[in-house]
Amino acid sequence: MSGTDGVVASGRAAAPADALRLEGVHKSFGRLEVLRGIDLAVAEHEVVCLIGSSGSGKSTLLRCVNLLEPIDAGRIHVLGTEITGRGVDVDSVRRRIGIVFQSFNLFPHMTVLRNVTLAPRKVLGLPAAEADARCEELLVRFGLADKRDWFPDRLSGGQQQRVAIVRALAMQPELLLLDEITSALDPELVSEVLDVIRELAAGGMTMVLATHEMGFAREIASRVCFLDGGLVLEQGSPAQIFADPQEERTRQFLKRIVDAGRL
Amino acid sequence: MIVVVIVNSPGWPAVRRAFFDGHEFTSSLPEISRAFLTNVEIFCIAEGFILVVGLAIAVMRSLPGPVFFPIRALAILYADIFRGIPTILVIYILGFGAPALQLSWLPTSTVVWGIVGLVLIYSAYVSEVYRAGIDSVHPSQDAAARSLGLSRSQSMRHVVLPQAVRRVVPPLLNDFIGLQKDTALIALLGTVEAFRQSQIDVAATFNFTPYLATALLFVAITIPLARFTDWLLNRDRRRRQSAGALG
Numbered sequence: 080m081s082g083t084d085g086v087v088a089s090g091r092a093a094a095p096a097d098a099l100r101l102e103g104v105h106k107s108f109g110r111l112e113v114l115r116g117i118d119l120a121v122a123e124h125e126v127v128c129l130i131g132s133s134g135s136g137k138s139t140l141l142r143c144v145n146l147l148e149p150i151d152a153g154r155i156h157v158l159g160t161e162i163t164g165r166g167v168d169v170d171s172v173r174r175r176i177g178i179v180f181q182s183f184n185l186f187p188h189m190t191v192l193r194n195v196t197l198a199p200r201k202v203l204g205l206p207a208a209e210a211d212a213r214c215e216e217l218l219v220r221f222g223l224a225d226k227r228d229w230f231p232d233r234l235s236g237g238q239q240q241r242v243a244i245v246r247a248l249a250m251q252p253e254l255l256l257l258d259e260i261t262s263a264l265d266p267e268l269v270s271e272v273l274d275v276i277r278e279l280a281a282g283g284m285t286m287v288l289a290t291h292e293m294g295f296a297r298e299i300a301s302r303v304c305f306l307d308g309g310l311v312l313e314q315g316s317p318a319q320i321f322a323d324p325q326e327e328r329t330r331q332f333l334k335r336i337v338d339a340g341r342l
Numbered sequence: 343m344i345v346v347v348i349v350n351s352p353g354w355p356a357v358r359r360a361f362f363d364g365h366e367f368t369s370s371l372p373e374i375s376r377a378f379l380t381n382v383e384i385f386c387i388a389e390g391f392i393l394v395v396g397l398a399i400a401v402m403r404s405l406p407g408p409v410f411f412p413i414r415a416l417a418i419l420y421a422d423i424f425r426g427i428p429t430i431l432v433i434y435i436l437g438f439g440a441p442a443l444q445l446s447w448l449p450t451s452t453v454v455w456g457i458v459g460l461v462l463i464y465s466a467y468v469s470e471v472y473r474a475g476i477d478s479v480h481p482s483q484d485a486a487a488r489s490l491g492l493s494r495s496q497s498m499r500h501v502v503l504p505q506a507v508r509r510v511v512p513p514l515l516n517d518f519i520g521l522q523k524d525t526a527l528i529a530l531l532g533t534v535e536a537f538r539q540s541q542i543d544v545a546a547t548f549n550f551t552p553y554l555a556t557a558l559l560f561v562a563i564t565i566p567l568a569r570f571t572d573w574l575l576n577r578d579r580r581r582r583q584s585a586g587a588l589g
């Protein structure tokens with residue numbers, strides 16, 4: 080079904096350092112089969128970029144890893160623990176995995192600081208003072224200190240997205256999922272968000288990101304995965320995927336991107 | 343226009359005497375006002391329960407998945423039944439039926455049964471209002487909360503409900519006003535509240551001005567209620583904007 084990818088994935092599976100491992104993950108919406116046996120392993124500190132045309136299932140894949148969508152078949156392991164088995168505590172899994180969405184999804188009725196401290200306080204049970212201290216440190220680090228008492232609707236898109244990233248980081252996740260986090264931004268705001276991701280990558284954060292920013296993927300990814308037809312059709316280093324793709328479908332996809340002037 | 347027609351109608355002098363008698367007005371007002379406090383009391387007690395029961399029903403209806411089907415079904419049945427029966431029937435059935443059971447542990451006070459009736463009816467309406475509010479919060483808000491590790495109920499409590507309730511304040515106020523008026527129905531059980539008191543006054547003097555006094559009292563309480571809601575909504579908007587501008 081997924082041929083060589085499966086072998087590669089299970090070969091890597093033996094290593095205990097896998098932060099994330101997917102085995103034969105299937106997901107359908109009604110009669111539409113979006114994921115048709117995804118095999119993927121992500122080592123700790125790796126930055127994996129998912130590329131593929133619109134509708135290829137990048138968002139669905141990330142949502143499945145975070146258990147926002149139940150999968151139909153297959154297995155997902157996070158840091159050695161299977162999270163798709165029966166009786167798994169969904170909330171405790173999500174505590175360890177951060178996700179940032181294309182549309183920010185900040186809580187509009189809370190200030191920036193409350194957005195960021197909500198989960199540390201309610202989920203981890205930190206006292207308010209301690210949560211505030213932890214979160215303000217993060218806000219300072221990402222240049223948002225002066226925005227702590229603002230409500231989201233007064234922030235620019237770039238600021239909102241950085242708050243969303245800080246909100247995910249406040250839970251000190253072991254794995255960060257980023258779903259096209261710059262797609263909803265004006266071009267001049269993209270770089271301030273990408274800077275944040277660069278810094279996180281340099282700090283060793285394990286990340287899986289779906290992106291249409293090929294230039295950024297080439298710069299930051301340890302590995303690039305091309306999704307097509309519900310499978311990881313091809314994966315490799317950015318140099319290999321972008322300069323010397325093996326699959327015809329990958330070549331077509333990249334050619335379309337180049338023609339659109341996005342690479 | 344309507345005023346002109348009424349004032350020039352042949353029966354107007356008689357109506358004016360019967361309904362707009364200054365002396366009757368001032369003499370009946372104190373007693374009716376005192377009785378009206380009973381309405382306010384009934385209203386406040388009932389409203390407190392309605393806000394809680396209505397919310398509980400709405401939350402029950404929003405529970406997902408097949409596991410919660412029986413709870414959802416019960417909540418739906420409840421809302422359908424109590425929105426269907428005329429308020430006056432529920433109050434009659436409870437007010438005369440429940441005490442007639444002669445169970446010693448049941449309260450016999452008609453006021454209590456009147457309040458129970460109002461709570462049952464209005465909770466059904468208010469639950470629909472809450473539900474519309476919950477549905478209007480985009481699912482991505484819940485997804486964001488759950489992805490941070492918040493449980494279903496934590497997400498409901500801290501993320502979905504605060505946004506939902508804010509949006510339904512105006513329709514909730516409509517139901518408040520309806521409830522305020524319907525407190526007069528408890529008169530049917532013999533409780534002396536404002537409307538019943540005015541009936542007594544009218545029966546004694548054959549002048550209808552006490553009805554007008556009662557009507558004015560009801561209006562006097564709904565207007566501040568409406569202005570209060572406007573104020574709440576405005577304050578919320580201002581607070582959000584100024585926090586952004588100053589911060």
Ligand SMILES: Nc1ncnc2c1ncn2[C@@H]1O[C@H](COP(=O)(O)OP(=O)(O)OP(=O)(O)O)[C@@H](O)[C@H]1O
Nearest residue numbers: 108111113131132133134135136137138139140259
């Ligand atoms: N909740 C859902 N219900 C039904 N169909 C869905 C749902 N979510 C996604 N889909 C469908 O699944 C397919 C994959 O969607 P997905 O959002 O994962 O693609 P994507 O690769 O992220 O695309 P894009 O690059 O446009 O973000 C699409 O055809 C989409 O219409």
Ligand SMILES: [Mg+2]
Nearest residue numbers: 137138139259
């Ligand atoms: Mg997507």
